Amino acid sequence: MERLNLKTVEKLAKEHGMKMTPQRRAIIMYLQSAKNHPTPEDILKVVNRRFPMASRATVYNTINWLKERGLLKEIFEGGIMRLDPNFHSHHHFICRKCGKVEDIEFEMVPDIDVTELSRIGAVENFELTFRGLCKNCQLK
Numbered sequence: 001m002e003r004l005n006l007k008t009v010e011k012l013a014k015e016h017g018m019k020m021t022p023q024r025r026a027i028i029m030y031l032q033s034a035k036n037h038p039t040p041e042d043i044l045k046v047v048n049r050r051f052p053m054a055s056r057a058t059v060y061n062t063i064n065w066l067k068e069r070g071l072l073k074e075i076f077e078g079g080i081m082r083l084d085p086n087f088h089s090h091h092h093f094i095c096r097k098c099g100k101v102e103d104i105e106f107e108m109v110p111d112i113d114v115t116e117l118s119r120i121g122a123v124e125n126f127e128l129t130f131r132g133l134c135k136n137c138q139l140k
């Protein structure tokens with residue numbers, strides 16, 4: 001799986017003249033290991049535990065910079081933006097109760113016949129969202 005990683009970002013940052021501040025580095029380090037599809041607010045909270053100086057603007061700037069370069073994906077659910085460091089095609093399971101978003105590997109879902117869709121356009125890829133109750137919420 002292809003994921004966001006600090007080394008790639010540092011190389012790109014150098015080429016594009018973006019300064020890698022300790023705050024930016026902390027944001028990227030958190031994102032690259034995040035499995036929970038965090039919101040920008042989650043990122044702010046975690047990063048500020050280590051660097052109380054990272055502003056909301058720094059978090060958003062860094063997110064946008066990464067998104068523009070295809071290193072970070074966004075998922076919108078219920079009007080809330082979540083970030084996904086896994087930029088390999090994959091599906092998601094979203095719990096309707098706790099809002100947890102889990103990755104589902106692309107290969108886990110049978111292939112879909114998209115020939116019918118050629119009337120609309122040429123499909124190049126697709127990602128699906130499955131909704132329901134997660135394991136935890138089922139037990140409650």
Ligand SMILES: [Zn+2]
Nearest residue numbers: 095098134137
């Ligand atoms: Zn749940």
Ligand SMILES: [Zn+2]
Nearest residue numbers: 084086102103
């Ligand atoms: Zn994901």
